[in-house]
Amino acid sequence: MQAAFITESGPPECIQFGELPDPSPGSGEVLIKTEAVAVNPIDTYIRSGAIAMPRPDTYVVGCDVAGEVLEVGSGVDRFQPGDRVWGTNQGIHGRQGTFSEKVVAGAEWLYPIPNGVSSETAAAAALVSITVGLGLYQHAKLQSGETFFVNGGSGGVGSIAVQTAKAMGAKVITTAGSDDKAEYCRSIGADLVLDYRQADMDEQLNAYLEENGKIDLWWETLREPNLERTIPLMEKRGRVILMAGRDAKPVLPLGPFYTNDLSLIGFAMFNATSAEQLAVAEKINKLLANGALVPPIGLRLPLSEAAEAHRQQEAKTLEKSSPLLGKIVLSA
Incomplete structure (x- = not known):
């Protein structure tokens, strides 16, 4: 071969x-x-x-x-x-x-x-959808009606996270770095897309949160996460997923972290058992079959x-x- x-x-x-x-x-x-x-x-x-x-x-x-x-x-x-x-x-x-x-x-x-799903689509979804599924279903247990944020909604993980969270009934916030990518994020269900090139991005985000409530689940994809920025944006008992930044050593504002009952979640897909991944894959297949998930x-x-x-x-x-x-x- x-x-x-x-x-x-x-x-x-x-x-x-x-x-x-x-x-x-x-x-x-x-x-x-x-x-x-x-x-x-x-x-x-x-x-x-x-x-x-x-x-x-x-x-x-x-x-x-x-x-x-x-x-x-x-x-x-x-x-x-x-x-x-x-x-x-x-x-x-x-x-x-x-x-x-x-x-x-x-x-x-x-x-x-699933019937009607191409091999290209299945391959493109494989690792990223298992990763996202483990994060949203197993580790963070995202609930319908919660507010979900993920950086980079047009990326490999980000695009799957936007679609999956939306299918789970969440309000979805994400970022993009071009008009085309922002439009794509909106087309797959993002409720708010922020242009990270804009100097007033945080002001736009805060204005949205003041009107709609703070963030329940933050999925961090940046290699240099800024927890000092993230923590004040979180709802009480909110969760932050960390899956990037192997060498990063960000500052953690401990006071507002523990007084708001926040949780930090770290996980790597390849640590999950085959049974855990199978449970997630069954949910992914339902989304692929009904068109709610298109990588x-x-x-x-x-x-x-x-x-x-x-x-x-x-x-x-x-x-x-x-x-x-x-x-x-x-x-x-």
């Missing part, structure tokens, strides 16, 4: 594309004919060595996959050949990645693709251009130099 792989850490150019042996499913595993995969920031961190994780010597990059079941190993009863499936959580904890024409994955990490796709490439896909992802995530709106999806 053809695959995008590395044999050592390094820049995107270290990704090779060539022939590797076809994998075979073992007990509890499923062999998938890949139709679509998607790029995530964590893919680039693992490839570069910025995140140290155990991995095979010849390591196929990528976490997300969508495609058709070719074969199932012993003990698998949830799937059979011909089923369409999507999944994530590959390429980590020593598991092989997904940027290949055939992928073997544990059945516990796979979910059926934006900003760039489509063939699998052979995996190195370019990683360059584009780094330009967007690390360099902040890309106007790209949405996920990068590759087809096998």
